Amino acid sequence: MNRRSVLAALATGTAALAGCLGDSDGENGDDDGVPTPEPTPTASPTPTPENPVDLTVEAVTVAPQVVTLDTPDSIATYGGRDAQFLLVEVTVAEDLAPADLTLTAGGEEYEPREWIGEGLSLYPYGDLYFATEGETGWVAFELPKPLGSSSATLDWPGGSDDLAGAVVGALNREPTSFDVTVEAPAEVPADSPATLSVSVANTGDATGTFVGALNRTGPSVAYTPETATELTVEPGATDTWEYSYTPDLEDAGAAFTFVFVWRDGDERREIGIVEPEESGSDSS
DSSP, rough: OOOEEEEEOOOOOOOOOOOOOOOOOEEEEEEOOOOOOOOOOOOOOOOOOSOOOOOEEEEEEEESSSEEEEEETEEEOOOTTEEEEEEEEEEEEEEEOOGGGGETTTTTOOOOOOOOBBBSBBBBBBBOOSSSSSSSSEEEEEEEEEOSOOOOOOEOOOOOOOOHHHHHHHOOOOOEEEEEEEEEESSSEEEEEEEEEEEEEEOSSSSSEEEEEEEEEEESSSOEEEEEEEEEEEEEEEEEEEEOOOOOOGGTEEEEEEEHHHHHTTEEEEEEOOOOOOOOOOOO
């Protein structure tokens, strides 16, 4: 992570003043033999914006996809195999349009995505940045994958921030592929947790980050977002993510469904809710 408060200083140029030396006491205006010095060249001032912006970079991360709303009551992943997102959390002390932040890499300049899907937030990070004074939020740059550049710089009026080597390295990773297995119980007692288990195997040759989004239908809602997950998996390795939901006692006899989605697919697991077992009494 790169945390830095940057206030660009106003640059000024410097100039040397050249004066005349000696007097002329001859009728023909000859000088007294003291040479007149040549003027010192004036350095060109560094151009700066009229109003440099007080901006703090709070966090920087790389994600192959992002998760946000795709309808008012469900979430999904956004981003293709040959694309990725650089996510930068910023705090800005004054009004600054998102388009005034740019990322320069490999001779190309990128502007952030002001809208992704239907949402104003990125799961699990937080709200997108909008031009509000004193706001903290996330700026999302959609970039090619791999980036194909050894450096990248975030720029804004009056300031800049060179991305750390680890971040640039992550941006230069090749795409990879995953095999996904989703498991859940067929039923669960009311007031007991039902656990969804997602196993992700990296079948490619490069380290990759798997991104998934989880929604739920029932037992008392038509559709609702639950959460998002990111798993960084080495080539040939498998990692597992679990999530639990506990139905209420009054939900006994109903059912609910986990809906897990990722870039290349989706899986549904319906779980029935049964009456909890009654505690037996001891007999002598």
